[in-house]
Amino acid sequence: MLDINLKQQLTTYLQNLTSAVELSVFLGDDVKSKELNALVVEIAEMSALVTIVKADATNERVPSMLVKSVKTGGEMRFAGVPMGHEFTSLVLALLHSGGHPIKLDKAVIEQVAALEGDYSFETYISLSCQNCPDVVQALNMMAAINPQITHVMVDGALFQEEVYKRDILSVPAVYLNGKSFAQGRMTVTEILNKVDTNAGARQAKAINNKEAFDLLVIGGGPAGAASAIYSARKGIRTGIVADKFGGQLQDTMAIENFISVSATEGPKLVASLEAHVNDYDVDIMNNQRVRNIIKSAVEGGLITVELENGATLQTRSTIIATGARWREMNVTGEQEYRGKGVAYCPHCDGPLFKGKSVAVIGGGNSGIEAAIDLAGIVEHVTVLEFDSVLRADAVLQNKARSLPNIDIIVNAQTTEVLGNGKHVTGLNYLNRATNEQESIELAGIFVQIGLLPNSQFLQGTVDLTERGEVIINQKGETNIAGVYAAGDVTNTPFKQIIIAMGGGAAAALGAFDYLIRTPNPLEERESISKVAA
Template identity: 65%
Template sequence: MLDAKMKTQLEAYLQNLKTPVELVAYLDGQDKSRELETLMNEVSELSVLVSVVEGEDTAARRPAMGVRSVANGTEMRFAGVPLGHEFTSLVLAVLHSGGHPMKIDQELIEQVRNLDGEYRFETYISLSCQTCPEVVQALNMMAAINPQISNEMIDGAIFQTEVDDRKVMAVPTVFMNGQQFSQGRIGLTDILKKIDKNAGARSLKKLAEKDVFDMLIVGGGPAGASAAIYAARKGIKTGVLADKFGGQLLDTVSIENFISVTETEGPKLVANLEAHVSAYDVDIMRGHKASALTVVADDGSIEISVEGGAVLRSRSVLLATGARWREMNVPGEQEYRGKGVAYCPHCDGPLFKGKSVAVIGGGNSGIEAAIDLAGITAHVTVLEFDSKLRADDVLQRKARSMKNIDIITSAQTTEVLGDGQRVTGLQYTDRNTGDSKNVNLAGIFVQIGLVPNTEFLKGSVALTARGEIEINARGETSIPGVFAAGDVTTAPFKQIVVAVGSGATAALGAFDYLIRQGVDEPVASIKAEEEQAA
């Protein structure tokens, strides 16, 4: 099951174990149980500190594997075979259960350890979902820290009846103590905010106590990460305010055009970017969103208001808030979001195995989604507003060659239909005839482009009619001292490598602005750094 290279890597990781770990088998006669048993045995053979034992919980899901710490009795489970994107979750669960230190702030560890009450989490995932491991790993770390917390990863493709009964139509979906807790990406900080009611207030208080930054970067995607590295290398006080580090990259499946990296995946690139930023003296403030930008008249500094009430101040600000999936804005879309309306075919596609779905959008993203979904679902209907598809010819030919894909052009989606609990179909208007038509289906995947995250900037910096921040060649906006980079701007090409470059450009532009304004740094040091960079 594990190839020789993977075994060698895993054996090296398991040398970091400090205490024994038991892999607890909850198996039956299914083929998947045999696969899981093979995986458990292969892992246990790579370390004397890992053993396989039979589980005694008669109510356990099967097939499932528990990862139990012999030292403190904590246990987290994997219902299904944790390969694909979840193999990393398994490896980390073993390491953390065996005493290997976690790469999170000690303050967060203590917060988890001091939580009162019992928390039983169940996390429904698909092995093709790139968002799911982040959630599984956050909850598993909590379970490894506090014996009163447990988490079980559940592969929805294996436990399909359970998924249907609990009306799970998007992943990751998390239940806590039997009640739905969250849906979609959620990190450790946000989980604690929901559980520990005082966590948000404490976090905002810490923000309010921050000193004035020289450069404050709003956004943690490729542009923000690049800007942070360039700013920190100049020796100035740099901060990054980000709801989640990584931005759209976290939802990107395969990346094959990032220069010098032949092939990678979004979450892997995000981890590398974050590690690179963290190698410098950068204050990364996760789990917070900006709500307003204001220039302070008396000294020209810029204030960034944060949702919840805190205010950060900086001598310069670099906006790199990126973009998000564009919505259809039709009746029923919000009501059935996560109940059949989805935006990530790779994440949620497996939940619609054997069912009929629609893809809204005939560009590259839409047709790629249709091709992927056609291999999982019974039927895919593509609806494109224009009179022709906009996807590359090679993608169009592939889609048209697949017998379970229908393509409808000149179709304007007008309503998402449902029974109150889940999607049952959609309504669209034939733009050629004006006729209204219905399509019966179980899922709708929206792939109609991006919208910039600039709502909080309206009335401050100049925006285009599309909501993009207007910038010049140096990344300057309409406000002195405020710069912008990446997909949120008027940059014509929304590509990772372009965002990284524009982040560097804007950071250098902002640094040049600071030099001319005067920053409390030795001029000789600044000049030396410039010469070294050149």
């Protein structure tokens, strides 16, 4: 089941177990059951602390497995064969069930342990989804900490009857005690914010009590991470406030143009970025969104950053590195059927449309790449491009046109998403060549029409282009002293990971130059405090 390299790695990992782990398997006569059984047997052979327990498959998903801590009673389940992106989730479940320390802040662990009541979580995933492991691992950690919390990962491609019954057309999809709980990537903190009603208020209070920063980075993508590293290396007080560390890089699969690294994936690069930032004394405030930036009227005065949870931070300088998001079609039905057939990540949600017809909106590189990927899963793909020609690279166009189950329609302007109230059933589009309305019956629509800068909160604060991009100079300076910007949120012409990192470094150096040439109000405060004392 496992190749030699994976066996060697897993054997090494399992040496970290300090307490017994029981594996129960619920099997049938199908191929996947045999695969799961082979996997469990291999795992048990690698450690004396891992044992297989005979189990009755009645009323259980088949195939599935239960990972149980003998010491704490914590339970984590995997319905399906946890390979692909979920293999790491399985490894961590084994380690955490066997007593290996969980890498969460002490306060978060205590908050999870203090939750009262029964929490039965189910997460529907696809094994090709790069976002799903974050949710699976977060809920598994919670289950390992608190025995009143249980969690099962469900492979949606394998248990399609459940997927159809619950109208799940986007993953990860999380259910709590049988009811829909959340959709999309989530961290432990975000989950706690939903189940622990006082969590947000406690976070806001803690943020309000923080001392002022020399440099506060807004955003945790490549540009933000580079900014923080360059800033912290200067020895100044640095913080990051971010919605989600990693940004849209978390949704990027194949990366083959990051210089010095032949090939990697977005989540792996994000993990490396976060580890690098954590090498320095950087205060990371994750799962926070900025509402407003207020510049002091006094030259060199502190900048106030207001968060959506009501908390405020103060800083001598700031770098805006909030990146960009997927552009939406802005047509009738798009929001109504978002997550019910309208999707933006073909890698994540593609397996849920196996054997069905789908559309890809957009004929650029991302659109044609999505069509090629989906063609190996779904019955048929229709690409709709607004322009009269495709904009994708010739090699991608040639590949797409060679596949028998891909149709390409140009001069097509999507006008409406159609559905039956539960899920997508088709779309309408305007044939711009004939000016006639056309319709297509399908089950899914994958939108791949580019990006929009995350700059909504900056309206009226800094100068923006017509597209909403922050206008900067070569140093990353905006029109406001002390306020800098970097990455995809700016008017930098090329939106690339390595360019965003370079922009982040430049902005940090520019901000440091500003700081050393500007009076420091924090030192003045300190002097006043000493005199008063």
